Amino acid sequence: MQYGDHLYSKGNHDGAVQQYIRTIGKLEPSYVIRKFLDAQRIHNLTAYLQTLHRQSLANADHTTLLLNCYTKLKDSSKLEEFIKTKSESEVHFDVETAIKVLRQAGYYSHALYLAENHAHHEWYLKIQLEDIKNYQEALRYIGKLPFEQAESNMKRYGKILMHHIPEQTTQLLKGLCTDYRPSLEGRGDREAPGCRANSEEFIPIFANNPRELKAFLEHMSEVQPDSPQGIYDTLLELRLQNWAHEEDPQVKPGRATRGVEKNIALPFLLWLPLARFRSITPHPEGLNGSP
Template identity: 60%
Template sequence: MRTILDSVGCSPHCSVLMDSVKDSHFMICRNDAIYCYTTDGLGPCYAIDGEKIMLQWFRSYLVIVAKESKQKSQNSTTPPIGIAKNHQYDTDGLIDIFRQYGDHLYSKGDHNGAIEQYIKTIGSLEPSYVIRKFLASHQIDNLTTYLQALHKEGVATADHTTLLLNCYTKLNQVDKLKEFIMTENRELDFDVEVAVNVYRQSSSEDDLLLAKKHNLHSWYLKIQLEDNHQFNAALDYLSKLTFTEAMIT
């Protein structure tokens, strides 16, 4: 019995059978998307704009030959990622796909899209690879987004913290800066002493608040004595410490 899966069809050379141990798909491409079919009917659909010329399956790769569209596609990374996962690619293989697609978007000037891809590489790709790109192009907003993600994933170094705080300062994002280091009831994902030192260099009064909040007594006294010359305030603070804390300080 013959079953019609699709009544529209596709242009010549724009269909391919993807056959793997895990599953099989018959894939066709039209100008608006790639359509996948299984024995049960229509499967996943991936929106990729552009006039397609050819669709081929090479080893573990789906190869799409198309004329470049003037409009940027919003979901063009989905098919290769989905297919890679179906073929049980290891983590390094997937990370390399994210990196390559990020590089492609960066070269096209789509910095927002590129940073989204680079964030997916955190934990595997060396952060300096991404940081250098966005420092060189003065894309401070996107660099800030990436640095925030590094801290969220718990892989940020002291240098990353310093750079993020300097980005906040350069962008004049005082509220975000305070939210990052002053928010209560959250697990610390940055080096407090680094943050205090950055604040200290910017002559901000918040360095005292941060040092006091995290019981960095030596830093608090150093700021009061060396920067503010508030000797009485320093003595008053010292008098409120326990004997052990005062001795250590």
């Protein structure tokens, strides 16, 4: 350390950093880091931090500092060399910290690389949807995730995806709620039994997309007859709304209840049109108010 200090005091920063590198594991890194930060010797600081990481002695703050050095130097080759390790055992830094720093610096492709390769799904989708606004890619990514993660991310991001790419989003939801298997790209087992989400829980996603909602509800009622009651109730309500606005009298008969009769309780079926269009509130005891 003393020889390193001597070289540093003489202005030989390159020689000094080589001496300080030899003290890694013995000398507190903050001592060296402060020296080169104060002197604004970013190249020397980068060399020291790189060695600190290679010896697996770096913490999250060191990773943040090193990545900031790379981005300030605009050294993309060194940055890629640092993040594109061949295996998990070769990762000498906190991945989530690196993703945050790269995202903040605008290095989105590098941040996405880390997020995808280290299964930080939430960060991958955040960057695609909030920064790059690549909705197609975000939906593709969700479609290759395991069931539980695909389900939770569709609940989280379904509305924004429905707003921008309604048809593709509806297709994924149909699969998710019937017989979901991750896409082959996600290396899922296509022969394994599929999973299915509760279709009723996704109805709010279609709040501003009645056409896609109708397609989704009709698909669920046809493909999965044991769908939750809310699917049939919402489908009937949607058809009644369409029926109320239908101007062709020859089209009206039977349209509202087609395909849903056997799944709607008779009292509800009798009462709902009246309640909708005459503002009648049903009595809990029965349709006519008597027990």
